[in-house]
Amino acid sequence: MNFIEELRWRGMLQDMIPGLEDQLAKEMTVAYIGFDPTAPSLHIGNLAAIMLLKHFQLCGHKPIALVGGATGMIGDPSGKAAEREFLSEDTLRANQIGIQKQLEKFLEFHSGANSAEVVNNYDWFKEFSFLGFLREAGKFLTVNYMMSKDSVKKRLETGISFTEFSYQLLQGYDFYHLYKNKNVRLQMGGSDQWGNITTGTEIIRRKEGHDEDSTERSAFALTTPLVTKADGTKFGKSESGNVWLDADNTSPYAFYQFWLNAADADVPRLIRVFTLYTKEQIEALEKEHAEAPHLRILQKAIAEEVTTRVHGADVCALVIEASTLLFSKDAVELIAGASDALLAQLPIHEVSGELLSECKNLTDLISVGTDNLIFPSKGEARKAIQNNAISINKVKVTDPNAALNFDRIRGKYVLVGNGKQKNYILSFK
């Protein structure tokens, strides 16, 4: 199956410049996607773009991931209502390193001609003088053209700085640079990037168009739809914020739980975008799911596949075991018999001696006693207990003043449940 067909049936194709299919059929093509180093880790909002590169490589083409060391210093106005604060150069550099490492998990970097590559646009922008840039890039676009971009138009009312206005020139120049130096023919991205990407194709066309056959395009754009949820809320955020790919920011357990909790209505789209299951496999899974929806076969399939890719098969297996363990009625016995490797994946929170000594009752323990992990204030903790939301070792507790004399599993663990979905294991010295 070719790349475009693959994207089509997966619902990952929003828009592309005509002629791209011919280009892809003609030869091994090089394409890139840019990632902003605004955080030290990528999050699942970036995952759709990564999958785009993944499919691209699987179809025999060469993917390049561009880390925006330079563009990150400017700030992309797309989808932003207001001007952004700058990140310090140190932060950006640290972020770039983190992101680069993560990308390496998804793409094949040693597969011969179509090996993936990571590039950083800071490498070619750092030497660029301001005048040089104006002559090299700025001359090829009119302000009229740049103003007509959606990302700019939306900001005309509230204001946009010259810096952010220039962003599209930088991104456009990236494309041109890679076109010249890496033989890149295609830039991909989320649908919000269409404007920025076509700026690049425009620069290439104007700078290169004359000496080639001008009717034949040589630079292409392709975008993927933004992943949305059926209830209209933003995809990719959990209650505690972004879901990161980095285990330090989002534990593998939390990561797995995120996917497992996906709504039925969203699952058919998610499984197509975020997993590599084939069309036949997905249809079979959907059929199974429809017959026994309570088993949540689709959710499990996605959660397992994605967690395996991000955190590895071993960790994923443990996390699945941890999940079934915590939600089981016999959690207490299961924890008592759990292996060390399994324990390491459970959401265990160490309760410090000092904090514990300040706790008079259960309310104190699940708020201040746990560094506000479970509840941010005593008031909320008390209300949750009164609302029948809290369980200790799988038994509901309704007295906010309950004493802290619970049975400790293995002599040190206490299992705290908040609601149906959230489980914590407190560890006492």
Add this chain to the structure above:
RNA sequence: GGGGAUAUACCAGAGCGGCCAAAUGGGGCAGACUGUAAAUCUGCUGGUGAAUGCCUACGGUGGUUCGAAUCCAUCUGUCCCCA
């Protein structure tokens, strides 16, 4: 440069001297029903406390008043109109 409007909790937005920790909607959290789903219904949603209460909060500062989110002065931010 001149004139006008506006600033309220996570967001939107009412309140315009005491009944205001502040209506209403959204969002969030929880309970019930379920499948760790969705929809629906119910409760909660500044802190502390068992509670009367106390503390902190309606852009900043200062004032008037027994009493201010509400009135006055001033500063700051934002928006609109004229030049």
